[in-house]
Amino acid sequence: MLKIDNLGVKYGAVSGVKKIDLLVNQGELVALLGANGAGKSTTLLAVAGALKCDQGSIVFNGQDITLYPPEKTIRMGIAMVPETRDVFPDLTTHENLKLGAFIRSRDKVGIEQDLEKMYGLFPILKDRVNQSAGTLSGGEQQQLVIARALMSRPKLLLLDEPSLGLAPAIVDHIFELILHLKNQGLTILLVEQNAVKALQLADRAYVLSLGTVATAGPAKDIASNSDLASIYFGN
Amino acid sequence: MIGQIIQFTIDALSLGSLYALMALGLVIVYGILKLVNFAYGELIMVTGYTLFLLSGSPLPWIVMAGCGILMAVFFGILTELIAFRPVRAKSVTAVLITSFAFSTLLQNAALLFISPRSRQVPLPDLFTQSVELAGVIIPLRNIITIIFAVVLLILFALLLKKTVLGIALRAAASEFRMARMLGVPANLVISLAFAISGFFAGVVGILWLGRIGVVLPTIGLEPLLIAFIATVIGGMRSLQGAVLGGYLLAFIDISLNYTLPQDLLQFRDAFTFSFVILLLVLKPEGLIKGPATGQRT
Ligand SMILES: Nc1ncnc2c1ncn2[C@@H]1O[C@H](COP(=O)(O)OP(=O)(O)OP(=O)(O)O)[C@@H](O)[C@H]1O
Numbered sequence A: 001m002l003k004i005d006n007l008g009v010k011y012g013a014v015s016g017v018k019k020i021d022l023l024v025n026q027g028e029l030v031a032l033l034g035a036n037g038a039g040k041s042t043t044l045l046a047v048a049g050a051l052k053c054d055q056g057s058i059v060f061n062g063q064d065i066t067l068y069p070p071e072k073t074i075r076m077g078i079a080m081v082p083e084t085r086d087v088f089p090d091l092t093t094h095e096n097l098k099l100g101a102f103i104r105s106r107d108k109v110g111i112e113q114d115l116e117k118m119y120g121l122f123p124i125l126k127d128r129v130n131q132s133a134g135t136l137s138g139g140e141q142q143q144l145v146i147a148r149a150l151m152s153r154p155k156l157l158l159l160d161e162p163s164l165g166l167a168p169a170i171v172d173h174i175f176e177l178i179l180h181l182k183n184q185g186l187t188i189l190l191v192e193q194n195a196v197k198a199l200q201l202a203d204r205a206y207v208l209s210l211g212t213v214a215t216a217g218p219a220k221d222i223a224s225n226s227d228l229a230s231i232y233f234g235n
Numbered sequence B: 001m002i003g004q005i006i007q008f009t010i011d012a013l014s015l016g017s018l019y020a021l022m023a024l025g026l027v028i029v030y031g032i033l034k035l036v037n038f039a040y041g042e043l044i045m046v047t048g049y050t051l052f053l054l055s056g057s058p059l060p061w062i063v064m065a066g067c068g069i070l071m072a073v074f075f076g077i078l079t080e081l082i083a084f085r086p087v088r089a090k091s092v093t094a095v096l097i098t099s100f101a102f103s104t105l106l107q108n109a110a111l112l113f114i115s116p117r118s119r120q121v122p123l124p125d126l127f128t129q130s131v132e133l134a135g136v137i138i139p140l141r142n143i144i145t146i147i148f149a150v151v152l153l154i155l156f157a158l159l160l161k162k163t164v165l166g167i168a169l170r171a172a173a174s175e176f177r178m179a180r181m182l183g184v185p186a187n188l189v190i191s192l193a194f195a196i197s198g199f200f201a202g203v204v205g206i207l208w209l210g211r212i213g214v215v216l217p218t219i220g221l222e223p224l225l226i227a228f229i230a231t232v233i234g235g236m237r238s239l240q241g242a243v244l245g246g247y248l249l250a251f252i253d254i255s256l257n258y259t260l261p262q263d264l265l266q267f268r269d270a271f272t273f274s275f276v277i278l279l280l281v282l283k284p285e286g287l288i289k290g291p292a293t294g295q296r297t
């Protein structure tokens, strides 16, 4: 479904990633692991079209999307949950969700149904409907951002550290949710600090180091073969 | 006494309405691009010269005013296409310089093709008439200004609140990249912001000209400065802040007008700026903080 070849992204003179080859098949949950600064977020942002690629190609469902801007990749069916969350702070929860469905604004009935679905899936958001998103707690914001991404009815969901900085109970809740989405057939590329948990859910995993793929394989093998600490300290 | 209070209130509210509209026009672009459009004042100039050039025509005044506003919208979009879009992705400094350059270009065009001296613009009788209220004479144009501003502010608030495009515009103003990742077309939103900015400049232009009656090449300087100060007071990031800043600035100006002795009145701006500085020392972020983040793109 998603095929990344020899991807390189630069931030000015600094290189974000040097050479990434990565494959995500339909219906798979693929984990992307690695130390801080390994290039995980950069990879996701490049797929979403928010960063320009300096080399390599990104192909999605047979279409070359390497040069696509973000407003086009979302229309292809790629939704992003960024590490920085990026709720729209002065918009209400409800408005944030509605904007998630921007690409299908005409489908009024469908949007209403999906909103109800999201409030079912994330009951806490229902209590916060008219509260501005900037005043939500970190966990609530994270749920909002995932729900917002789902509102576009994506084919591929990019999740960048959804458990970052959240209390254990909420982390569990988020992981349950990711599992639920996977079981519904959604294809997911998941970046996580919490490698143990991510590898439990994932079908396959890639470990990045210094902008390249250090190891890749079935999640079980990665979990049993590699010293998880080394993933994070990059050696 | 009652009369004086009414007069003061109407003076402050009408000037405040003008300042608020000016500030809103500036901040709508700033909010999205995090860049000040230095050619903003020239949009007001464009409205003025449109009125002047049409003054010989048989068109009814209201049509002329409409044309003036349309030209401001047109030039607003033009500013974006010429001064902002080509260099937007490259550097902040480049955009500052190109918007300055575009401002100078428009001023010089007016200087060259029309005249360095001021030119009378046509105004309807309504703008020169006054009404009597509780024993004081109130110019009608002040009341018109207030009504116009209130109606526009309400319509604008509804547009931002109720329409998908409005929500997209607000979203883009705080998290531009994220808005794009949800499919909000960046170029459209930016052009729309410039169009709205031009629209406000055009309306302000009409009302401003209604006060001073003439147009000249440097007419845009003062509104730009006022809008800028009002947005700084209000907090550069929020639309409500800009409106609040506009009304507050006018309140300070008018209060000084009423209280300063005659021989100090010529230094009014110095007093106003002292207040502004004091306010910024107390509240460096401006009155309303607005959304916490925002990246330039
Ligand atoms: N905006 C930026 N400007 C310059 N360099 C950047 C920028 N963002 C990331 N980098 C650099 O690119 C490299 C990869 O960063 P990236 O954010 O992709 O890492 P990451 O794997 O997501 O790390 P983390 O686990 O901390 O989120 C790092 O060396 C980082 O310093």
Ligand SMILES: [Mg+2]
Residues within 6 Å of the ligand: A040, A041, A042, A083, A160
């Ligand atoms: Mg990251």
